[in-house]
């Protein structure tokens with residue numbers, strides 16, 4: 001088998017760490033040749049010692065001496081600064097790019113992978129939310145696969161192989177409903193970061209955990225699904241499924257629904273993206289059918305989850321700048337919430353306000369999208385500074 005040399009971008013995060021385990025478990029022909037972090041230098045040094053990549057990138061702020069020394073003694077190249085991820089992607093010893101960076105910061109590397117003709121294993125859903133049309137068009141032009149790692153999209157990708165494109169009636173993305181699924185709706189506005197970080201079924205990075213509590217995560221995933229599977233938003237539905245066992249479903253025109261089930265563990269979709277079109281024994285457990293399993297499904301309540309309504313608004317605006325504005329506003333609002341600057345209920349309200357003020361542009365270029373991202377960040381930060389904690393409505 002030809003070697004598959006993998007770059008794991010965001011290797012110090014929740015997905016990145018799981019991906020390192022999966023690649024180590026799979027062994028030949030897979031090998032990690034590059035890793036990256038934003039600031040977690042100590043974790044990066046540990047990963048360098050354990051996985052022996054040829055290249056290490058650190059993108060945020062100061063580069064600690066200990067990291068320089070560790071790279072030197074291991075003979076690994078150290079890349080720093082804002083372009084480090086793109087440099088990693090373009091290295092000759094990288095065949096496959098696994099993007100597990102959080103936020104729109106992952107977009108340049110995604111685009112670079114597709115432009116370099118390297119398969120993109122995508123956890124960084126924000127890439128598709130911001131620049132879905134450009135990424136998908138570039139991938140199609142060059143015949144480069146974009147393989148989803150997001151569990152819902154991996155599930156759809158697996159189930160969709162059971163029918164033809166024109167036989168799909170709709171996809172149904174499942175959502176756990178997050179920690180506030182059973183809270184009285186009028187209490188949710190005042191939830192604390194500690195409340196919102198208590199995800200019922202998944203252990204993930206901070207940003208996506210907050211996104212799961214607001215349901216902006218599902219909003220991003222609806223947009224992600226439209227691009228990945230080339231579906232109009234009318235064919236992408238959401239259902240609340242608190243057990244997180246059914247990872248998503250595809251309904252075909254004859255009324256038959258196919259689903260993918262497994263206990264919640266990201267190692268499953270990470271491995272499938274790596275081994276596709278094959279399957280291999282993995283680290284993730286299978287379902288235990290010797291025990292009673294009770295699975296629930298409920299339609300989403302948009303009063304409880306106004307962020308989902310905003311996501312559908314952005315998805316309906318298709319490949320415009322609106323989704324980029326939503327995403328940027330959400331990134332800023334989540335940071336502000338986690339640092340105690342705004343209430344939980346102000347997250348969706350600030351995003352809505354930024355979306356309303358945004359001058360939506362059709363058929364944007366990459367420069368237009370980056371400008372929409374920049375504008376929405378500044379606008380949201382300004383709104384938050386003008387309207388701090390107690391007033392959110």
Ligand code: NDP
Nearest residue numbers: 010012013014015037038039040101102105123124204205
């Ligand atoms: P984490 O916060 O755990 O990890 C993020 C990674 O990206 C870290 O390595 C971090 O480095 C790095 N990073 C952070 N900011 C930047 C930046 N500005 N530039 C470059 N690198 C940066 O996130 P997750 O692993 O939870 O999520 C990663 C992506 O995968 C997200 O897009 C998320 O939506 C998606 N995803 C995650 C799932 C999960 O189960 N966690 C499930 C499905 C999708 P450092 O450690 O130094 O901060």
Ligand code: MG
Nearest residue numbers: 150151152221
């Ligand atoms: Mg998901």
